[in-house]
Amino acid sequence: MGLTSGLFIGLMIIAALASTAVTVWLWPRFAAQRVEAVAARLGLIGVSQVLTIAAILVFINGYFAFFGSWSSLFGSGQSPPAPAAGVVASSRPILVTGADLGPVPGGSALPVQVDGRLAAKPPHVSAPAPGSANLAMVPGLKSGLGAAMRSVGQVLQITVRGEHTGISSYSNYVYLPPQYFQPAYAHARFPVVLVLTGYPNDPWSIVKRLAVPGTSARMVADGQIRPAVYVMMNVSVALPRDTECTNVPQGPQAETFLAQDVPLAVERAFRVQAGRAGWAVLGYSTGGYCAAKLAMLNPYQFSAAVSMAGYYTAIKDNTTGNLYGGSRSFQNENNLDWRLAHLPAPPVSVLVTSSRVGERGLPATLAFLHRIRPPMRGYSLILSQGGHNYGTWIRQLPQSLVWLNQRLAPAAPVVPTARGGPSAHPGSSSVRG
Amino acid sequence: MGLTSPGLVVVLAIVAAGLLGAVLWWWPRLAGPGLRPVLARVAALGALQLIVLGLIFVIVNNTAEFYSSWSDLAGDQAGGGAIVAGKYHASSRQAPAPSVAPVTVSTSSGIALPGHRRAAAGGRLQTVRIHGALSGLSIPGYVYLPAGYSDRSARLPVVVAVSEHLDSAGDPYSASRLADAAARQIGAGHLEPLILVVLPAQTGPDDQGCLDVPGSTQAATLFAQDLPQAIGTAYRAAAPAMRRWALLGDSAGGYCALQLAMTNSQNYAAAAVPPGDYTGPPGPAENGGSRQIRAQENLAWLLRHQPMQPISVLFTGPGPTEPFASRARPPMHVGQSGLATGPWRLAGVLDWLGGALRQPAAAVRS
Numbered sequence: 090m091g092l093t094s095g096l097f098i099g100l101m102i103i104a105a106l107a108s109t110a111v112t113v114w115l116w117p118r119f120a121a122q123r124v125e126a127v128a129a130r131l132g133l134i135g136v137s138q139v140l141t142i143a144a145i146l147v148f149i150n151g152y153f154a155f156f157g158s159w160s161s162l163f164g165s166g167q168s169p170p171a172p173a174a175g176v177v178a179s180s181r182p183i184l185v186t187g188a189d190l191g192p193v194p195g196g197s198a199l200p201v202q203v204d205g206r207l208a209a210k211p212p213h214v215s216a217p218a219p220g221s222a223n224l225a226m227v228p229g230l231k232s233g234l235g236a237a238m239r240s241v242g243q244v245l246q247i248t249v250r251g252e253h254t255g256i257s258s259y260s261n262y263v264y265l266p267p268q269y270f271q272p273a274y275a276h277a278r279f280p281v282v283l284v285l286t287g288y289p290n291d292p293w294s295i296v297k298r299l300a301v302p303g304t305s306a307r308m309v310a311d312g313q314i315r316p317a318v319y320v321m322m323n324v325s326v327a328l329p330r331d332t333e334c335t336n337v338p339q340g341p342q343a344e345t346f347l348a349q350d351v352p353l354a355v356e357r358a359f360r361v362q363a364g365r366a367g368w369a370v371l372g373y374s375t376g377g378y379c380a381a382k383l384a385m386l387n388p389y390q391f392s393a394a395v396s397m398a399g400y401y402t403a404i405k406d407n408t409t410g411n412l413y414g415g416s417r418s419f420q421n422e423n424n425l426d427w428r429l430a431h432l433p434a435p436p437v438s439v440l441v442t443s444s445r446v447g448e449r450g451l452p453a454t455l456a457f458l459h460r461i462r463p464p465m466r467g468y469s470l471i472l473s474q475g476g477h478n479y480g481t482w483i484r485q486l487p488q489s490l491v492w493l494n495q496r497l498a499p500a501a502p503v504v505p506t507a508r509g510g511p512s513a514h515p516g517s518s519s520v521r522g
Numbered sequence: 523m524g525l526t527s528p529g530l531v532v533v534l535a536i537v538a539a540g541l542l543g544a545v546l547w548w549w550p551r552l553a554g555p556g557l558r559p560v561l562a563r564v565a566a567l568g569a570l571q572l573i574v575l576g577l578i579f580v581i582v583n584n585t586a587e588f589y590s591s592w593s594d595l596a597g598d599q600a601g602g603g604a605i606v607a608g609k610y611h612a613s614s615r616q617a618p619a620p621s622v623a624p625v626t627v628s629t630s631s632g633i634a635l636p637g638h639r640r641a642a643a644g645g646r647l648q649t650v651r652i653h654g655a656l657s658g659l660s661i662p663g664y665v666y667l668p669a670g671y672s673d674r675s676a677r678l679p680v681v682v683a684v685s686e687h688l689d690s691a692g693d694p695y696s697a698s699r700l701a702d703a704a705a706r707q708i709g710a711g712h713l714e715p716l717i718l719v720v721l722p723a724q725t726g727p728d729d730q731g732c733l734d735v736p737g738s739t740q741a742a743t744l745f746a747q748d749l750p751q752a753i754g755t756a757y758r759a760a761a762p763a764m765r766r767w768a769l770l771g772d773s774a775g776g777y778c779a780l781q782l783a784m785t786n787s788q789n790y791a792a793a794a795v796p797p798g799d800y801t802g803p804p805g806p807a808e809n810g811g812s813r814q815i816r817a818q819e820n821l822a823w824l825l826r827h828q829p830m831q832p833i834s835v836l837f838t839g840p841g842p843t844e845p846f847a848s849r850a851r852p853p854m855h856v857g858q859s860g861l862a863t864g865p866w867r868l869a870g871v872l873d874w875l876g877g878a879l880r881q882p883a884a885a886v887r888s
Contacts, residue, residue: 109571113563120553130546134570141571142578253787255829338814339827349788353763363763388656389751416810418737432740433658440605447590458608464655467608472599476590480597488602 092159093151093291101144108137153479154298157260157291161328182354186259187246241306242266244296249322251350254342256326261292264302266309266316269360273502278360280317280367280497283351283383283391285324285376288331288408295321298479299373304486313487314494318361322351324376331408334379335423338414347379348387365392366498371489373397373482378404381425381439381457385465388435393496395440395489397482400450401425401457426457434465440492441467442485444475468492525592526584534577541570622653624752625665633666633705644705645669647697652721654748657740661725664688664697665757666718668708674715679766679879680759681872682749682790683720684732684775694867695772703866712869713876717759719749723775731803732778733819736810745778746786765832768792768875770868777803777821780835784824787831792878794871797841797858822846830854834878838871 090097112133119126119133149155156162244264250257268274284295295301301319308314325332325343332343356363368391372380377399384394403423405412413420421427439461443454451471461467470488475481523530545566552562582588589595629649632642645668653660668678683700687693694700697720707713725732726739734742750762760766769790771779776795781803783793800821809815817823822845832853837843839861850856859874861867 109564109567112567113560116549116563117553117555120550122550127546127549130549134542134545134567137567138571138574142575145575251829253829253831338812339817340814342828353788387747389747414810414812414814416736416812416815418735418810419812419815421737422734431737433654433656435656444590447587447594449587461608468605469608470603470605472603474590474594475599476588476594477586478588478594480594480599484599484602488605492605 154291154294285372287374625756686774
């Protein structure tokens with residue numbers, strides 16, 4: 090039974106209500122003013138209290154998508170990033186595990202009305218027929234495009250297998266804008282924004298709560314930004330561990346996975362640009378730290394980063410464990426403030442967001458901004474008030490997308506020329522040639 | 523009272539404790555039969571649940587600071603702010619590095635080819651300095667450009683040679699001898715025209731084997747990120763992602779070359795190195811005092827614990843090749859070759875590297 094399944098949440102709520110009912114039912118039996126009876130009262134109240142809290146926690150976990158599955162909460166019992174010797178890296182770096190996820194959340198605000206129900210939760214088990222590893226084989230992509238897809242685009246659930254790191258990351262999502270399916274863009278390569286969750290967090294929350302696909306679709310329809318592909322990934326590659334996008338010595342090479350394996354896989358599976366001019370990264374909370382870090386450490390892959398309510402030092406706590414091999418120097422290398430003070434500034438643009446009231450990371454964010462020097466460029470978006478929550482980040486998203494739009498090479502549709510024939514503007518010159 | 527004020531926690535805690543005590547104490551009063559006592563029990567339990575949940579929520583929210591105020595919680599906050607460009611403070615200690623070209627050429631000389639009268643019939647050899655924008659390292663080296671480089675428009679494959687004796691003309695791994703060998707093999711049609719970059723085996727005071735020394739010399743960053751960018755900007759070089767870059771190492775640069783191929787296979791498709799077990803970098807270890815980082819620097823450990831990388835490795839000359847020869851599985855390939863005698867000892871090795879780079883990506887991966 091899935092941690093976020095409606096059945097499990099329903100059973101938990103029933104258990105909580107039942108325990109309360111039992112307490113009411115048994116109430117008269119423990120009405121004597123004796124020690125044993127008072128202890129029994131306390132026990133009854135305690136049980137119903139614990140069950141109620143558990144039900145609320147499970148419900149909140151589903152609502153905020155902290156943990157998407159039991160294995161991400163408790164671990165799968167084995168360390169994933171250590172394949173046995175001789176394991177051959179998969180030739181299919183991206184596996185589409187779900188294509189029929191319902192209309193894009195937030196898409197109902199679009200000028201074009203779409204029918205159908207709103208997807209309430211990630212259909213973790215809605216895998217299409219086996220063998221649909223290749224995007225071209227996903228039903229509905231090549232033929233029979235529905236009205237929803239044409240108006241707001243499509244969200245696919247994907248598994249990414251890292252060719253170089255051996256890391257596999259499940260239940261991630263990619264959003265293809267409606268233009269991706271239009272004939273004018275049939276040969277256009279789209280820019281990509283890699284969107285990273287916080288920790289702990291399920292990537293579906295980027296689709297549902299932050300509504301990146303819906304917001305992007307609306308802004309493209311309004312002409313505020315140009316279409317882009319959004320790859321929405323879990324920032325942690327070894328849940329329940331918080332890997333902080335670090336190449337952990339003798340552990341998961343999380344930075345290489347997100348900065349090299351993922352772009353390589355996406356570039357092979359989708360019609361997207363290769364190279365820094367067409368790639369940016371955005372994240373919130375832990376994802377914000379990772380967005381800034383991935384861009385700063387890999388400026389030839391990412392040209393811009395948005396760090397929403399991020400932090401800029403290399404943290405170490407109970408959820409991270411020993412990420413730095415016990416080396417102070419290596420921890421420093423993962424500290425973005427230290428990097429700016431001791432290493433050349435990388436040629437990337439970073440937008441940091443925070444709030445004057447409600448975000449205790451504000452001073453550290455401003456200090457980081459203050460350390461940025463050419464050729465790196467820093468920008469800030471500071472709200473007057475807003476806590477560490479989706480409501481705040483939703484307010485920062487439209488401006489962040491406009492800021493990214495100004496820095497990413499656009500997908501060029503085929504436009505009729507004066508001579509009458511079609512002519513394709515090639516996308517930006519790709520660094521990878 | 524503010525959502526995040528400490529007073530709220532205290533008030534809620536007192537109310538919860540009081541309510542719990544009251545329920546326990548007046549329990550018998552609600553024990554009677556009939557609808558009203560039952561409703562009263564439900565109400566008492568519900569109130570207790572609510573107040574305890576509220577207390578937990580407020581404590582958790584204060585710890586993690588999810589919601590900063592009641593209006594934040596209710597979602598009443600609206601509107602964004604302004605995006606402001608950060609001002610670079612010229613007064614700060616770290617001045618920006620002056621913008622330098624990634625590659626500066628100091629001299630350029632022709633490579634003669636036996637049987638040809640033109641002085642540069644074999645191409646040109648430049649002495650250069652490469653400036654790593656990310657690593658901050660600036661290292662001297664050589665770049666060999668094949669004959670006809672300036673006439674063609676195609677982007678050429680690149681071989682990066684890592685040598686201890688790049689300046690001493692007598693050494694087979696010296697820049698001039700490597701350039702001569704490459705010119706001869708290209709002229710004879712054995713080797714596709716390529717760019718040969720010859721770099722020193724040590725790029726900084728504590729660099730051992732082109733690793734990123736924690737908190738110090740970022741040699742891996744230089745080779746994996748700066749070098750492809752610099753050579754790709756300054757020369758018509760193929761992009762590394764096209765599987766058109768390879769490494770060549772001598773006895774001092776062998777660990778460097780093999781290590782880079784195994785950890786940056788997205789850039790380097792092949793490496794030719796002297797035989798060896800490669801259990802650690804040459805010279806004193808520079809691993810930031812970390813046992814785990816030292817373990818990773820053992821290439822045999824990498825071979826056992828990371829996926830097989832899509833690279834071709836050639837061991838040049840006779841000698842031990844374990845554990846590489848027996849453990850490698852596709853897409854990794856390991857071979858071994860003898861070395862020719864005479865002045866062009868590395869001619870065959872260059873031919874092999876050229877062959878590894880000529881294959882389309884699909885063939886290398888099969």
